[in-house]
Amino acid sequence: MAITDWPEDERPRERLLKQGAASLSDAELLAIFLRMGITGKSAVDLARELLNHFGSLTSLFYASQTEFCAIPGLGPAKYAQLQAVLEMSRRALQEEMIRGxxxxxxxxxxxxxxxxxxxxxxxxxxxxxxxxxxxxxxxxxxxxxxxxxxxxxx
Structure with missing residues (x-):
């Protein structure tokens, strides 16, 4: 079932906006990043598959482009986005450490x-x-x- 068919209070993006990011599971956060699923799988289903395949968010973040793109529905553009998010997070934390x-x-x-x-x-x-x-x-x-x-x- 598509996420848009879910009750509004169960949809990851809506829950994030109402309850904050900390209220979501890793799979739900990843689903928001993915934005869309593939035929027969919602973004949450695809996110769960990714987490099961790689074992953790850390392993997913540090997967090679080849490993990442081997998952159906994921390609170089999504890999580049993931790496950009990781690098922005790293820089923000470094900046916080230096300024703080x-x-x-x-x-x-x-x-x-x-x-x-x-x-x-x-x-x-x-x-x-x-x-x-x-x-x-x-x-x-x-x-x-x-x-x-x-x-x-x-």
Whole structure:
């Protein structure tokens, strides 16, 4: 059944607008992103299929274009949109960390920040973090990029 045939209070987009994004499941959020299903599957059905196929939102975000486009109904345009959303989210969180004066005062905090900054890279990266005297992040910068298994730092 098409989502437009669902009761209005059960439709993901309408629920998001009334109750907020946090009230939706991963599949419902993904369905809003997908916008449309394919013949015989609503956007929610397709979203559930994607989550089952990849196992998690994280795995979906970091899937290769080939893996993503292997799912019927998904192509390069939707893959590009997904990657753009991921990059915008990453940049917004980095910006928030820098402006908010978040302190990187533990190995776990540094690890979390670097997972955000570098997550999904399929190659070695030499990354510098510039901190103030209170371990607040001033800036971060990718200095060198290598191959899948090695990097030369000059």
């Amino acid at each position: 004066g978040n302190v990187l005062n533990s190995p776990q905090a540094v690890k979390n920040y670097l997972r955000l900054a570098l997550g999904g890279h399929e190659h070695e990266v030499f990354y510098a973090l510039f901190l103030n005297a209170q371990n607040g992040l001033i800036a971060s910068e990718e200095l060198f990029r290598g191959s899948l298994t090695q990097m030369s730092v000059a």
